[in-house]
Amino acid sequence: MPEQPYSGPATPRAGSQAPSGTVPPAPPSDDLVTITINGRQVQVSKGSSLLYACLDNGIPVPFFCDHRKLDPIGACRMCLVQIEKVPRLATSCTVACTDGLVVETESDSVLEARAGVIEFLLINHPLDCPVCDKGGECDLQDYSIYHGTGLSSFVEDKLKYPKPIPLSDRILLDMERCIKCERCVRFFDEITEDGQLVLLNRGVHTMIGTFSGRPLDSNFQGNIMEICPVGALTSSDWRFATRPWDMRSTPSVCPTCSVGCNISVQTRDDRLVRYMSRENPHVDDGWLCDRGRYGFHFVHQPGRILRPRIKTAGTGEPVEYEIAIQQVASKLQKVVQDHGAESVGAIASPEATNEELFLFQRWIREVIGSPHIDHRLMLDAPAMSPDDFALSIDDFDSCHAVFILGDEATLDLAPILELRLRKARRHHRTRLIPIHNRSVSEMLDEVSESETEIGIVAPESLHGDANRFAARLNETGRHARRLIVPTHANSRGAADLGCLPDQLSGYRPVVGRGGMGTWEMLEAAGTGRLSALIVMGPTLLSAMTDDPLVQRAMDRVELLVVLDILESGLSEAAHILFPLHTFAEKEGTYTNLEGRIQRLRQAIPPVASTPPDWRILQDLANGSQAGWNYRHPAEVMRDIVAAVPAYGIDRAGERARWSDRDVI
């Protein structure tokens, strides 16, 4: 008897649950083979899926159960094709391309088979199109038109289920519409690897349900709604809200965390309705987390700041934009005259765009002349450097092992990283080591002899540990790279562009004494050492106005200028307040945690009537005689590249080039 009967699947996916019934795809091969599809010869990767060989060569083949990110199972039978010398039709999704394969995708028997499968799917499928949210983007609708026969011969009773069945507060299940393609079940098996959805019962009575019997409990639920080919899984967030063809789609990136998953922002009548994934294989790989996906409602929330305000005698009054600009200019000039440039402190938002952050720190450092600028809420942070993000998401695949310092808390900062790490383990045997409260020596003991390529993922709070661990690993001759996970969408950009008290843009050290960090500034403002505070939001400060330190600062400081999106204790305390636009209302770039510079695009007209945020900053700086005349964020980016050559990439979406390693 072998000691361990289950030595794992024969395919290279150690550490994962064995998926049942899936066909492991061949590892990507550099060898090309020639196959013939409908009489045309094409070159494809040896062992690749015949279905995708057809699709990638412009030959449409319908399918339901397969998905590029999931292992094929050959269940729906929609992708049947005719292979020469093979007596039965074969599911193209489970056929590996070999040299000399000859396939027909439009023969009579194939067309008849497709019509047959559509007919079978429609016998129990309800005629819900008029009330089904999937209408207009439904594979079953599309394939029924292209491949079905149009008339039903079914006169028996259709199966009925209670509908909808809430799988959670976000996802509604309709079992009458479900075509049992199992994509949702396989998503939780293969992508999140927590097996939350299972099949219940057998045969035509097969149902989807949660393994626990309790609601789905996952930060990735929205993805199953996207991958469901029919309207069986729909979102309760935008139920009955719109038809897809009534929406406009704008490519952008999600602003909720530092990963910057690529999204399509979909709007109707200038209101955001939903995000859809806009697959970027280097970043999100086609997935979104729920926190990001459903996190846009603040854009249309009632508490938006709509107009500039000036506080005189205790209450804030709306004023004209030009008045507010002019007030800042004159009041700031007075503060600098009376107390010096170093009496001005500035707190930048890690959610502002690169263009805005660059202008902000130029205004503070160059125009006003103050060294006090920060975007973080941390004490004693180690100096930052591009080595903090030498490890890219793509690099997970080539690491022998990846240490995740802080485990869940760290992955919570950037949820999609968890899916990317699991994929690396699944497809590339990367060993994942979660670390809770261990010393550097203990971590070193975890590394095995043969593991030379090491990745370290750590939050800012464990930046020091990560640095020391990496240094020790490199001393042993290994190649250790770090990915420090920052807290906000453009924390990386804020650091790259010098919104730090002790580092200039491009991580150049400050000449002479550095400035104060955020906490120091707040304390100094509370004790009168700082006379002016300029806070460009959104920042975490707006949620901390009950903190005595923050309160003292706001009360004591002579001039409090705030730019922000939502009303809070901070906006109320501001002497001069400007509204800002959200990510959906402006153009600009964000730099994600790996140093990848990605475009935001404006999806709706701005809610507030003020000029774009970057222009507010230009007007404020020009109020202090900056003499700037940028006309567009792209012009700001030109100056960014001049100051930080690493930002000189060829196209948006590439990583900034801090060294030779950083090309794509």
Add this chain to the structure above:
Amino acid sequence: MTELIHRRLTRDIDMPGLSTLEGYRRWGGYQPLRKALTMRPDDIGNAVSDSGLRGRGGAGFPTGRKWSLMPQGRHPRYMVANADESEPGTFKDRYLMERNPHLVLEGLLIAAYAVNADASVIYVRGEYRGICDLLRRTVEEARGAGLVGENILGSGWSQEVIIHTGAGAYICGEENGLLESLAGNRGRPRPKPPYFPAAIGVYDAPTALNNVETLANVPFIVLEGADAFKSVGTERSTGTRLVCLSGHVNRPGVYEIRQGIPMAALIEELGGGMKDGKRLKAVQPGGSSSQFLTADQVKQATMDAESITSLGSMAGSGAVIVIDDDQCLVEYTSRLADFYYRESCGKCTPCREGTYWLHRMLRRIEAGGGRPEDVELIVRVCNNIDGKVLCALGEAAAWPIRSSVQQFKADYVAHVEAHGCPFKERVPIGGAASEAVGA
């Protein structure tokens, strides 16, 4: 009569104590195993190939060839006996396991040795509770005599045998459904290619999976040789076959026949002819999944795969179901349709939806709601299942149902015209309860 029957597996089957180790030894048992352990595994495989032994479960695949498809040198690798006997009409494996369990065990052990298996399993359908217990006792008895476990018979070869029970699914008799169930997953088949068990089986390891009766033939081949095995039977259907005769005959039961005897002789001489002097209307020669033979075809048929296939049916599991002309074929076929609809695993679209559709249609016709277009519709649905499905269950439903409609169209037309069942005088097969429609 003696020419029709040839007792190899069922030799002295009623001998008292045959199911014990002591009795089995008196029967001559474990001599083949002793001999096998002195042979090279490949030589055993060659002997099995030469013998022409084909699978006795239903597919009839040549056993030696199946073993040779396992990739050399890949470990772990497993030997599994398919004792999930679930094909309606089939009861030969239980007959063998109840009366001569050591024969099954010995066949399994020799086969395991021949394919270099690291462990062996007998997968028994859960409904065979008594047989599960008996097999466990049998294995322990054998272990006590050094026939199972470490260093079998001092040969240096070891083999563990595990008895695993199923939980009530026809689809777990399908080879990939069985292996998935064995691995603890839902008992649903995996697509072939690439999941041919010999290459990728249980836990994705190479697995030889054979029917109980197939394995029970292996000791004879090892001891007496391939030629002796072939001396009985036809050229392509060598050896004996345990046929399960059932239905409207006087003497239903398990008969170990020489392959090639006339089907009529099986029914008349061995089976004692039609019960109550009725006339034969139809026969399913290979279990409920086989196409029907008409009375005329039965007269032409001989009990071997070549003959039955040439008549448009299949030898299948060796279950010969005999139907008299008082039986309504529509009602009979609707019972078949019920079975396949209930047993479909639901993974692939045509079987999952198609078996449901056929079940509803046939119920409707039997209950009197048949329409003229239904006959053609049934055939079309069966055609849309045939050749499009992930495993043979879909076809196991489509073939007999289509055959019923095509060969006994008169019964269906009569239902449509009469708006009911013209055979209604008779008590339905399952009693009055069978009138309930649906699940």
